[in-house]
Amino acid sequence: MPIFTHRVELDQPVASVFQWHTRPGAFQRLTPPWEDVRIREAEGGLAEGSRVVLGLRKGPAELRWEVEHTAFEENSLFVDEQVSGPFARWRHEHRFHDLGGGRSAVEDTVDWAPPMGSIGRAFSQGFIEESLRRLFEFRARRLTNDLELHRRYPGQPLRVAVTGSTGLVGTALVHFLRSGGHRVLRISRSAGEGEDWVQWSPTEGILDGDALEGLDAVVHLAGEPIVGVRWTQAKKQAILESRVKGTELLSRTLAELRDPPSTLISASGIDFYGDRGEERLSEDSGAGSGFLSEVCQAWEKATYAARSVGIRTVHLRTGIVLSPRGGVLGTVLLPFQVGVGGRLGSGRQYMSWIDLDDHVGLILHTLRTPELRGPVNAVAPNPVPNASFTNVLGRVLKRPTILPAPAIAIRALLGEMGTTLLLEGQRGVPQRALSSGYSFLFPDLEDSFRHQLGRTHEVDSDD
Numbered sequence: 001m002p003i004f005t006h007r008v009e010l011d012q013p014v015a016s017v018f019q020w021h022t023r024p025g026a027f028q029r030l031t032p033p034w035e036d037v038r039i040r041e042a043e044g045g046l047a048e049g050s051r052v053v054l055g056l057r058k059g060p061a062e063l064r065w066e067v068e069h070t071a072f073e074e075n076s077l078f079v080d081e082q083v084s085g086p087f088a089r090w091r092h093e094h095r096f097h098d099l100g101g102g103r104s105a106v107e108d109t110v111d112w113a114p115p116m117g118s119i120g121r122a123f124s125q126g127f128i129e130e131s132l133r134r135l136f137e138f139r140a141r142r143l144t145n146d147l148e149l150h151r152r153y154p155g156q157p158l159r160v161a162v163t164g165s166t167g168l169v170g171t172a173l174v175h176f177l178r179s180g181g182h183r184v185l186r187i188s189r190s191a192g193e194g195e196d197w198v199q200w201s202p203t204e205g206i207l208d209g210d211a212l213e214g215l216d217a218v219v220h221l222a223g224e225p226i227v228g229v230r231w232t233q234a235k236k237q238a239i240l241e242s243r244v245k246g247t248e249l250l251s252r253t254l255a256e257l258r259d260p261p262s263t264l265i266s267a268s269g270i271d272f273y274g275d276r277g278e279e280r281l282s283e284d285s286g287a288g289s290g291f292l293s294e295v296c297q298a299w300e301k302a303t304y305a306a307r308s309v310g311i312r313t314v315h316l317r318t319g320i321v322l323s324p325r326g327g328v329l330g331t332v333l334l335p336f337q338v339g340v341g342g343r344l345g346s347g348r349q350y351m352s353w354i355d356l357d358d359h360v361g362l363i364l365h366t367l368r369t370p371e372l373r374g375p376v377n378a379v380a381p382n383p384v385p386n387a388s389f390t391n392v393l394g395r396v397l398k399r400p401t402i403l404p405a406p407a408i409a410i411r412a413l414l415g416e417m418g419t420t421l422l423l424e425g426q427r428g429v430p431q432r433a434l435s436s437g438y439s440f441l442f443p444d445l446e447d448s449f450r451h452q453l454g455r456t457h458e459v460d461s462d463d
Helices: 014-022 026-031 115-151 168-179 233-255 293-302 304-310 325-339 356-367 386-397 409-424 431-435 446-454 456-462
Strands: 001-012 036-043 051-057 060-071 079-082 089-100 103-113 159-163 183-186 197-201 218-220 263-269 313-317 320-322 353-355 374-378
Touching: 001 115, 014 026, 014 089, 014 103, 014 115, 026 115, 026 168, 051 320, 060 089, 103 115, 115 356, 115 456, 159 168, 168 183, 218 233, 218 356, 233 263, 233 293, 233 304, 263 293, 263 356, 293 313, 293 409, 304 456, 313 356, 320 356, 320 446, 325 386, 353 356, 353 446, 356 374, 374 431, 386 446
Parallel strands: 159 183, 159 218, 183 197, 218 263, 263 313, 313 374, 320 353
Antiparallel strands: 001 103, 036 051, 051 060, 060 079, 079 089, 089 103
């Protein structure tokens, strides 16, 4: 009868910690990014008798896991038990303790049994125990960080609309804001169920402005993906037009509202600066050259209508966002895991990166910091050359990184896309984020990798 326990102490009042767990987005924030777990059905929140159906994707198959909340005591406890799913038994008790002095503790106890009886115990018990340890170590740090970020930026809950809300950053941002008590509208080409969706079509010039009246802010993240296929002329046109037309439509719509938001945060890219070698690039550095630089320049200019009516506009010049759910890390993870990862080209090109948790934290900082406007480099303080990025990822995964990808092969295989994205780089620094008071959760690349990949325990083992 295996029982797993984990405890984390927090510099937060118990009522605040418990309330955070009851909000939409909390479960998703506590789900590790290396697992593909989705809520398929949910009703009743954490109330006793409510049920949740989860989909757990393992390879091409998705497992159905149904749990029921069997106990609930406000500020003290809630319990979920498996109705059907992958375990022979699963009972998860979440207890909340008031430690006094504004401090609290969360104690998780999981009473579980593997499937297939003695065979399951023999072959899977150790793996499941290790998976639970990784899960709860991640949950503890994510919970600690999220609660601290929300405490840093007090005030009335914000009403925020988000475009690109189904992408890597947008999805994380929506769950992060909602778990912090903010109201979020998702602007999407294909609206989902409920009242929190607004449908738009940038190519057709369609956006329901009435739904955006009275908001505090809009975070604009939408745009055609820049990776995946070679850059044909049609692909390059789609990359440019998706950003410019969408931003122009959004900016015009906001400018014409009777009660417009006070803030527009619009995505841009660190590629604004072009390929600049080892030059340190702050927001005061000039624009560069090349296709993506030109896209970023046009992207930022497309916010003119909003800026012209006094809406505070911030351009987030974002670097490589680190998460195994997507982006660069999600793309290169499998080759590195099987030991065929290596530096790209010379390895000297700089990679300006940011942990996904810091990206959403920096967006909240920007929402709550009215003096910030114009460009803000959304990158960690310590950019690294590609060779260093490669070595650190290999060390975290405990895999060799001895198979470099020659520049000539990258150019031949991927053309302009490969040259721009893989062989060129920027050494961006977050001058305005730091000077305005943002404190990075993950300024160190290895710490970010270990958090996002659930490899924190290896540090303790090696020590």
